[in-house]
Structure formats: structure tokens, C-alpha cells
Amino acid sequence: MEIGAHSSIHEALVKAVEIFSQPLLEDQIAQYAFSLFNEIFSMEQAYLFVRRGEMFHLIQVVHAEMQRFREPVTDRLERFPLFHAGLLTHDFAKWFSEELITTFSPKLLIPLSMNQTLFGWILTSSQLIDRNNTEEWQLAHSMLYLIQSALQRSEQQKQLESLYQIRDKNMYTMLALHTYTASLLTQTSLELLYQQAVDAFRELVRSEVVSLAIWDDTRQHLGLVAYHNERSPLRFYTEFHLKQTQTQEYTGRLFDLTEDAELLNKLFVSIEEFQRLSTRYVILLGKESIIGLVTLSDSEILGKDRDFFEIIRLLASITYLSILQTRSWLALTVEKESSDRKYQALMLLNQVTQSLGQCLDLEELLSLLLTTLTLSAHVTKVFILLHQNQEIIMYSSIGLPEQFQVSQATLNTWLTYQDMTLFDYTHEGAVSWFHGEIDENDEAINCFLMIPWWRYRASSNETFEEGLISEDYLGCIGILGMENGLTEEMQIMIETISLHIKPFLQYFNGR
Numbered sequence: 001m002e003i004g005a006h007s008s009i010h011e012a013l014v015k016a017v018e019i020f021s022q023p024l025l026e027d028q029i030a031q032y033a034f035s036l037f038n039e040i041f042s043m044e045q046a047y048l049f050v051r052r053g054e055m056f057h058l059i060q061v062v063h064a065e066m067q068r069f070r071e072p073v074t075d076r077l078e079r080f081p082l083f084h085a086g087l088l089t090h091d092f093a094k095w096f097s098e099e100l101i102t103t104f105s106p107k108l109l110i111p112l113s114m115n116q117t118l119f120g121w122i123l124t125s126s127q128l129i130d131r132n133n134t135e136e137w138q139l140a141h142s143m144l145y146l147i148q149s150a151l152q153r154s155e156q157q158k159q160l161e162s163l164y165q166i167r168d169k170n171m172y173t174m175l176a177l178h179t180y181t182a183s184l185l186t187q188t189s190l191e192l193l194y195q196q197a198v199d200a201f202r203e204l205v206r207s208e209v210v211s212l213a214i215w216d217d218t219r220q221h222l223g224l225v226a227y228h229n230e231r232s233p234l235r236f237y238t239e240f241h242l243k244q245t246q247t248q249e250y251t252g253r254l255f256d257l258t259e260d261a262e263l264l265n266k267l268f269v270s271i272e273e274f275q276r277l278s279t280r281y282v283i284l285l286g287k288e289s290i291i292g293l294v295t296l297s298d299s300e301i302l303g304k305d306r307d308f309f310e311i312i313r314l315l316a317s318i319t320y321l322s323i324l325q326t327r328s329w330l331a332l333t334v335e336k337e338s339s340d341r342k343y344q345a346l347m348l349l350n351q352v353t354q355s356l357g358q359c360l361d362l363e364e365l366l367s368l369l370l371t372t373l374t375l376s377a378h379v380t381k382v383f384i385l386l387h388q389n390q391e392i393i394m395y396s397s398i399g400l401p402e403q404f405q406v407s408q409a410t411l412n413t414w415l416t417y418q419d420m421t422l423f424d425y426t427h428e429g430a431v432s433w434f435h436g437e438i439d440e441n442d443e444a445i446n447c448f449l450m451i452p453w454w455r456y457r458a459s460s461n462e463t464f465e466e467g468l469i470s471e472d473y474l475g476c477i478g479i480l481g482m483e484n485g486l487t488e489e490m491q492i493m494i495e496t497i498s499l500h501i502k503p504f505l506q507y508f509n510g511r
Contacts, residue, residue: 016143020150026050029154030112030120031060033147037110038062040139043124047104050112050120071100081113085148086141110144114151173311176204180315184322188333193326194226197319201294202228204315205308209278209297213240214323215290222293227277238276241269242290251286252316254309283312285320292323338489345493348376352497362508366396369477369501374398377490381445381481385411386509387473399444399481406478409435414450414476421495422450425486438480447486449479451498455506474505 019032027050034048048060049071056071071077076095084095088109092101100106110122180200187193194212202210208230213222222240229236243266255264257271257279264271264282274282278297285292294316301308352372359365366384373379381399385392385406394405410433414422424430430448431440438445453474477498482490 016146020146023157024150024154026114026119026151026154029147029150033110033112033143034060034062034122036143037122037140040143041136044126045104046122046124048120048122051118056120069100069103071097077118080111080118081116084111085113086111086144110140112151113148114155117155119151173204173308176200177311177315177318180204181318184318185325187322187326188329190323190326190330191225193322197294197322198226198228200315200319201296201312204301205296205299205312206301207280207296207299209295211236211277211295212292212319213238213295214292222290236277238273240273240293243267243269251284251288251290252313252320253284254312254316255282255284256280257282281312283316285316285323287320291320294319341487341489344376345489348372349493349496349500351376353500356500356504359504359508362505365501365504365508369497370396370398372497373479373494377494378483379479379481380483381479383478383480384475385478386475388509392475395475400438405437407435407437410437414452415473419452419454421452421491422448423486423491424448430480445480447479447482449486449491449494450476451478451495452476453498453502453505474502474509 016036019036020029024032030048030050034046037043038046043062045064046062047058047064049056049058051057051073054073056073056077058067058069080095088095088111089107092106092109096106104123105125106123107126108124111118112120112122180196183196184193184200187196194214198210198212201207210228211224212226214225215221216223219239222242224237224239227236250267257264257274260282261271264274274295277295279295280298281296281302283294283296284290285294296302296312302312352368355368356365359368370382370384373382379398383397383400383404383406384395386395392406392411397404413433413435422433424433425447427443427446430445431438433448433450453476455472455474477494479486479494
């Protein structure tokens with residue numbers, strides 16, 4: 001910047017005030033100071049040094065040849081601002097290296113200091129300010145005061161901006177943590193909860209690879225349930241085997257794999273799986289025992305801000321509580337659904353019991369049974385076999401092909417179980433109870449329930465020959481499909497209804 005000539009000390013000070021009152025960076029302040037001193041005092045062979053790390057670098061010269069020169073930061077120079085706030089005209093060897101003194105032959109040094117820290121200096125090999133000239137000396141000191149004040153303001157502005165950044169980061173972290181907490185604690189699906197937890201850790205820590213493993217009581221290991229890799233969309237699965245699960249002193253702790261590998265080896269059968277996940281940090285979830293763990297790859301945030309570990313531990317605690325809460329909610333939901341099914345079964349049983357006495361013949365009786373099962377119990381595939389006129393007939397069926405018949409081989413198999421109820425809750429199990437009569441590809445066949453009707457309880461010694469059916473066998477009802485599958489509650493309810501119907505069936509069927 002070109003600074004115009006000034007005819008008086010007053011004008012020079014006004015110009016200096018105008019320049020150094022502006023918000024400037026340290027380098028700008030140093031360069032403006034160098035230009036002003038050069039113009040006002042007509043410096044000869046002047047040099048500007050500023051600090052860069054652990055060296056003071058020569059960055060600008062006046063009336064001299066530019067050269068590459070660096071002065072090391074020494075303990076003496078670190079203490080310089082404590083002893084010299086003003087101009088230095090002697091004792092250069094006390095503070096500076098012999099090489100600097102030999103190279104530049106300093107006669108005057110103008111320190112550029114801020115908050116007791118030496119940022120740089122202006123050095124000249126000519127005695128440009130006369131100590132006996134009070135006005136010149138006061139002008140130089142006044143300008144030096146303005147320069148140092150500007151440097152201090154610049155440093156304070158940097159500190160203030162740093163505080164603003166810390167504040168903004170903390171506000172963002174707290175807001176994000178609040179959002180994650182609300183989301184995790186209100187989640188009712190474990191799968192979604194696991195993925196949200198991984199996303200929360202990933203966004204807060206900025207790790208490329210994050211994973212969550214949960215303890216499996218059946219297999220007795222920690223299995224990976226959620227995983228995210230910024231560089232790969234592929235799924236990944238692994239298992240972690242613990243040497244002990246009762247590790248209360250380690251739960252909630254953040255392990256650094258580079259520092260705590262020996263300790264992790266005491267807890268896990270092998271820590272090689274952590275390396276496959278590019279793990280740097282491990283957090284164990286739990287209280288008295290481990291229920292899960294989170295792995296994080298290297299993180300610039302955790303590397304710079306160790307205080308952020310507390311935020312991660314807090315998020316780990318929230319994740320742990322969320323998992324327990326969701327598990328409890330799901331258990332209560334299952335219990336409620338079971339109670340609802342039992343209540344529904346009791347209501348249905350009561351309805352059927354009240355209606356049985358109003359049936360006038362066999363057709364009404366079995367029609368009531370089928371209507372109740374299809375409308376109230378949501379049965380989709382059902383058939384009734386009756387023993388009439390020395391043969392087994394398909395009395396009625398719903399949801400099955402018109403040509404559907406139970407083969408003699410299948411019936412013989414069922415009869416060997418006498419008056420036992422036969423059941424299976426799966427499609428494969430249902431198919432296995434037949435000899436090819438049902439379509440194996442029909443996925444609507446999702447269960448099997450066969451309830452036999454006997455005039456009396458069958459003897460355990462009674463045998464059945466092919467083609468010969470006991471006179472005491474009344475028939476059976478078979479169920480092959482239900483909207484929501486066969487449950488234990490519905491099975492008990494249907495068996496109870498069947499038991500109530502048997503006396504009426506025996507009466508109407510004339511047996």
C-alpha cells in the first residue's frame with residue numbers, strides 16, 4: 001500500500017491511527033508498520049521479520065538486497081517482550097544470534113509484540129531516530145503503541161472467533177445429541193434403532209466406518225447388527241467372542257485400540273475382527289454385563305478433542321438405555337397381543353357355546369362351526385371329514401380345490417395317533433402330514449391342525465387296518481391356513497370348540 005507523504009507529526013499519527021484502527025491480520029499490520037516507519041523516518045537498509053512456527057523469517061526489505069534468512073525462536077526471544085516493550089538501540093547480542101548481528105549490523109530494532117509474545121520486528125542498520133529529538137522519539141513510540149495495540153486486537157479477534165467456533169460446535173453437538181436421544185428413545189423397532197445408533201455415532205464422530213454388535217444369548221457371542229462404511233456400500237458381518245461377559249468396570253468405557261490392545265485381548269478371544277472393521281475406538285454397551293459394542297474407525301475429531309470422549313460415552317449410554325427400552329416395549333407388545341388373542345378366543349368360545357343349542361340338524365351345526373372359524377378365527381383353509389355309511393366322506397371344505405380329498409394313506413397315518421390332536425405351525429410341517437394331496441407350492445397353506453372326533457376316548461391298544469375304520473371314529477376337522485398363522489391360543493380355542501361340538505355331532509350324525 002502506498003502511503004502519501006505527511007508534513008507533520010500530527011498528520012503521521014492521524015494516518016497511523018486510520019490504518020491500525022481497521023481490523024487487520026498480523027501480517028498486514030507488520031507490513032503496514034514497515035511501510036509507515038520507512039516513509040516517516042526514511043529508513044535505510046531496513047528489514048522486516050515475522051514469526052512462522054519456530055522461526056522468524058525475513059519477508060521484506062528496503063534499500064537492501066532480499067536474502068533468505070531465518071532466526072530461530074529461542075528462550076531469550078520468548079522472554080523479550082517481558083523486558084523490552086519499546087525500541088531497542090543496544091544490547092542486541094543479548095537477544096539475537098551472532099549471525100543476525102553480523103549480517104545486518106542492527107542499530108535500531110522495533111519489536112512487534114502482542115500479549116507478551118514476539119510476533120516479529122523491524123530492524124535497520126542506520127540510526128534513523130535521534131534519541132535527543134523528543135518529538136521523533138515520541139512519534140516512534142506512539143506508532144509502536146498503535147502497532148502493538150492493533151496486533152493485540154487481531155489476536156483477541158482470533159481468540160474470539162475460536163471461542164465462537166467452539167460455542168457453535170458445542171451447540172451443534174448438544175442439538176444433535178438431543179435429536180439423536182429423542183429419536184433413539186422413541187424407536188419401537190430394534191432394527192431401525194440399531195441403524196439410527198450407527199448413524200448417530202457416524203455423524204457426531206465423523207468416522208468412515210462405524211458398526212454395532214449386540215449380544216446373542218442363543219449363540220453366546222456379539223453379532224454385528226448394523227454397519228456403515230463411507231467407502232463401500234457392501235454389507236458386512238462378523239462376530240466377537242468374549243472371554244467374560246460380567247465386566248462391569250469396562251462397560252461404557254471408550255477403548256483406543258492403539259493404546260488398549262492388551263486390555264481388549266483380556267476381554268475378547270481375538271481382536272483381529274476389530275482390524276477387519278478398521279477399528280480405532282471401541283465402546284462397550286451395558287451396565288453389569290456387556291449387551292453390545294460400538295466400533296469407530298479413526299476420527300479427526302476424537303484425535304484433536306479428547307473432551308469429546310465424554311460426548312461419545314454419553315451417546316453410548318443413551319444407546320444402551322434405548323435398546324433396553326425398546327426390548328421392554330416389544331416384550332410388552334407381545335404380551336398384550338397374546339392377551340388380546342386369549343380374550344378373542346374366550347369371546348369366540350362363549351359365542352359358539354351359546355349358539356350350539358340353537359342348531360336343529362347336522363348341517364346347521366357344521367355351518368356354525370365353519371362360519372365361526374372363517375369369520376371370527378380368520379381361518380382361510382379348512383375341511384371336515386365325517387364317518388358316514390361305513391366310509392369317510394369329505395363333508396365340506398373352504399379355501400381348498402373342489403377335488404381335494406384326504407387319501408387313505410394319510411388317514412391311516414392320522415388314525416395311528418388315535419384321539420390326539422395333530423398340529424404344526426409351518427408350511428413345511430403341514431405338507432409333511434399328507435401324501436401328496438396338497439400343493440407344496442401353495443404358500444397360503446401355513447399351518448396344520450387336525451382334531452379328531454371319537455365317540456369315546458380311543459383305547460391305546462386299538463389298532464387300525466387299512467380300509468377298516470372303527471365305528472367309534474366320527475370324523476375330524478382339519479385346518480391348513482389362517483390369515484396370521486396358527487398360534488397356541490387359537491389352537492386351544494379351536495380344540496375347545498371342537499370338544500363342545502362333539503356331543504351334538506354324535507347326536508345329529510346318529511352315532
